[in-house]
Structures are given as C-alpha cells and as structure tokens.
Amino acid sequence: MSETSAGLHRPQEFESVLSGSETSVANFEPERRTALQHAQQFLHSSPAAVPLIVLVASLVIFGAIIGGRFFSAFSMTLILQQVAIVGIVGAAQTLVILTAGIDLSVGAIMVLSSVVMGQFTFRYGLPPALSVLCGFAVGALCGYINGVLVSVMKLPPFIVTLGTWQIFLATNFLYSANETIRSQEIGAQAPLLQFFGETFKIGNAVFTYGVIAMVLLVALLWYVLNHTAWGRHLHAIGDDPEAAKLSGVRVRPMLVTVYVLSGLICALAGWCLIGRIGSVSPTAGQFANIESITAVVIGGISLFGGRGSILGMLFGALIVGVFSLGLRLIGTDPQWTYLLIGALIILAVAIDQWIRKVAA
Amino acid sequence: MSQILHETGVKPLLSARGLVKRYGRVTALDHADFDLYPGEILAVIGDNGAGKSSLIKAISGATIPDEGEIRLGDQVVNFKSPMEARDAGIETVYQNLALSPALSIADNMFLGREIRKPGVLGQWFRMLDRSAMERQARAKLTELGLMTIQNIGQAVETLSGGQRQGVAVARAAAFGSRVVIMDEPTAALGVKESRRVLELIQDVKKRGLPIVLISHNMPHVFEVADRIHIHRLGRRLCVVDPKQISMSDAVALMTGATQPPTDALAA
Known part of the structure; x- marks a missing residue:
C-alpha cells in the first residue's frame, strides 16, 4: 500500500523527466512542408480542384488542336446537352457514394420511371402531369426498396443494387412489353413529357431545359451538402457511420432518405431522357449507371465515402463530354474516348488514395 | 449501503440500479449498480469482458x-439514443473518439447539434452558421488551454492522436452540463500526451463537472480518481x-484473486 500512496496525485516516477520537456502537445502550428505536401493539403481541402484543372486543361488542349470549331458557343452547349442526363444521374450517385454506398440501379430506375411516365399517359390515358408524378413515385419507391435493404437489412449496397438493377430493368421490360412510344405521338398528345428536351437560344448557344435542370439540381445539392446540417451528416455517415451515430446522427433514417432521394433524382433523369431522345424507350440509358459512377470517380469523390464535392462530379461528367466531342471532331475512332476515360478513372482513384494519405 | 465511501447526505448525481443487458446467451450486465457523486472523478476499472463498456453504453444512451x-x-x-443522453447533459468521449476524420474541427465539435443562421436563412433554408460555430469551437478549445489553433477548419484526420483527443474532450467539456464520461482517454496516447490529457481531466473537474473515467491504466486511475468503481462479472x-x-x-479485486473487504461491498 505504501508504494502507491507515496506516488498519489503526482506524476508517476517514470514521468518525472517530462517536466523539463517540451509542453506543446497539441500544437497546430504548421511544420515546414514541401511544395508537394502543400499541394496535397490544398487538394485535400478542395476536392473539386483536380477535376476542374483536368477539365480546363482538356478544353485548352482540344481547343488548341481543333480551334474555333470546338471553341464555339454551339459546341460548348452541345457538350452540356450531352452530359445533362449523366449529370443528373451522377448527382443521385454522388449522394449515395458520399455515404460510402454505391447505386448500380440508377439507370434502371431512370428507364423504369420514364416508361411509367409514358405508358401511364398512353396506355391508361392519364393526364401527362399525373403520369409524371407517378413516374416520380415509382422512382422514389425503387429508392426506398434499396434504402431499406441497405440500412435496415444491413446488406452491402453493391449487392443490393446489383440485384435491384436486374429487378428494375426486368420490370421495365415486362411492364412495357418492350414497346417504344414514338416521338411524334408524344409530341402531339403529351408534349409535357418532352419538356426537358425543349431548347432555347442565347446567341449561338443552345440550351435545353434538361441542362438547366442539371445545373439547378447540382447547385441545390451543393448548397444542401455544404451548408446544412443534413449535408454535414451525410458526409459524416460516409466517413465513419459508428462515429456519426455516437455523435447523434440518425444514420438509419438518413440512409433510407438518401436512397429515396437518389430514386427521385433518377426519375427526374428519366423525364429528361424522354426529352433528350424524344421517345419513350425501355432500352434507353443502358449505361447510365456506369457513366454516372465514371463521372463521380473522375470528379474526385472517394468511393470510400465522406469525401468529395458534387461540383467535382459535374466537372467529371463534363470531362467525359469534352473528350467524346473533342475526339469526334478530330475524327478518331470513338474507342479512343473509352481508352482515355479508362485511364482517367484509374488516375483519379490513384490521386484520391494519395490525397487520403494526408492524414498520416 | 448506497452511500458507499461518501459522506452521508450527498445524493448521487447519476446512479443506476440493477442494470441487466444480455446479448444472446452472454450476459454483459448482471444487475449492475452505479453511483456518481457531484464534482468527483469516478474511475471504473475491470478486467476485459467484465462489462465496463456495456455499463458505460447504458448510462450514455448507446x-x-x-x-x-x-x-x-x-x-x-430512459435514454433511447446517445442524443437523448447528450440532451440530458451527459457527454461521452468514446475510446474511438467518435470523430469524423474528413470533417473539420468545428464541424466535428458541432456534429449533431449544429447552429443555424438566425432569421429566414436558418429557418427556411436551414443554413448553418459556420462563423458562429467556428468562433465557439475556437473559444472552447482556448478556454481549456488546449491549443493554439492554427486553422479550426482543418480536417480532424490531419491532427495527431493527442490533438484529436483534445478535440473530443473539448467537445464533451463544452457541451456536458451534468456529467462527462471518458472511455480510455489515454489508451492510444504517448506518455507526454497522456499527461496532458490527465491535466485536462483535472481541468474539467475544476469546472465542477463530475467525470466517469474508464481506464486500464492503473497509475493514471490512481493519480486522478477520487473513488474507484471495480467492475467484475457484469x-x-x-x-x-x-x-x-x-x-x-x-x-x-478486479481479477477475483481476493474478495473485497465487507465495508467496501456494494449492496
């Protein structure tokens, strides 16, 4: 007993040397860093910087090679039109990936919603506005199924959405009986369905309402993700769900909400899809899931969750758009686009890994 | 025997009676009791698997x-979630700290209790008041004499282990109005950083908050604790x-090698 009572309320003997040592334990003063570490720190704090730099660089390079034909208001806005749907689906994908999930069913939800919007109008004769609402309801329901399976049943998102992708797509083919609703019919009887395909011009620049929808959606989500508690919680869930839960974030309901929201955004993409292709086709948008994941990854959003900016996703989608149009104008084989995009994906993930090491 | 080792007349601030928690066939808590008195540092010690964590989780709402x-x-x-315990004034510093590495220091300190902007921006647009949160976070950290903050907006993952512990303790001390619970606050730290955290615990006590300290480190426990709760077999x-x-x-006592003297027996 005596050995301890003597040492009470004083530093332990082996710690006595500490009194002479430096006391700055939690010192936030930065140490000297190399330029590379500065770059790493900067990229860590601004996740959308890399894709923005790549986007600007690719615009400059293609502009220098192709010249005015590429650098015209018409071409630039054509890129926007071409990435509108990927951008919208990518916004849905961003929300899910920020929670450290993945949604492979986004494309299937989009097509199913668009088919519901079309078939409800033409098969059942519902007013187009009501059919559109039904399409959104179906999108939300699909998202809800994903969300419940992921958050309540605790199944891995990859597996869940791999399954629901097939299920939603099969439902889409079974329900539509593989039938396409022609563009002229829609234009004559239900122009509301093609609303997002309508264009307006500012000079030579041609915009569709789909492009406007994408920009507004990304801006809205950027605000929500960065300036509301909900957005912070979403990042926290992707970062460390256990820590988020202990900090008072309601992880389970939030995850369901995120997947429902993803489904709703996919339904919006489905509506825009009708505008883009004119018709309602159950075979459209086959690659939307892969394209959206590509945009998210090139956009510097970490597949491990919690890190990244939705603006990066938009830049990522635009990079793909710039590459495909640029290479088409140069006149190369379109396979070069895929080859370069593939290289970009790997590069983007490598950069993400490097940035994440900033902690160490 | 409810006033164990404490002057009579003072009532426990936080107490538990007959807590039971079973996980399938495993009984983690077997009619456990607990008492924390105002202004004290109560250490909870026990062998691995004795049910310390289950006890702490129960009183912290986890x-x-x-x-x-x-x-x-x-x-x-009856806490249904950590949130409810926090609302009642019980703050917990978890062993894994429960910080979100990619979020900033300020974001972490206010996670789950963010401050919104006044007026329409906050009410309708749910806009966060970043500057107010950063100001308060900086004030709390400085108040605890914890650190000279270079950038309150930097991500927690860019901090050292001691700094992270500091942020977690500051968060608990800033918002805990009744009780602060600390689970193994020195387990992951070096000698020097541990010393700083022990000082921090004393600082928090001086501010009048009672502290529950769970630790395996006997020298640390004996240095700071006013009383020691020994947990064994749930x-x-x-x-x-x-x-x-x-x-x-x-x-x-903790390992069951000896039996407790009768005057220290709990009920």
Missing part, C-alpha cells in the same frame, strides 16, 4: 438495458478509495 433503472438527479431516465464488485488501497490490491 445501448438500452434490458432491465434496471437509471437516475439522473431525482429523475428516472456487476459492481465494490467501490474503493485510491488513498486506502494499493494498485496491486485493486488489481487483485
């Missing part, structure tokens, strides 16, 4: 006990005074 009663002051409380074995018992005797 798990819901199957049976038993928890009282905060005069009120019986229940409170006894409560001892660190001035009256040696470390090896405490360890012997």
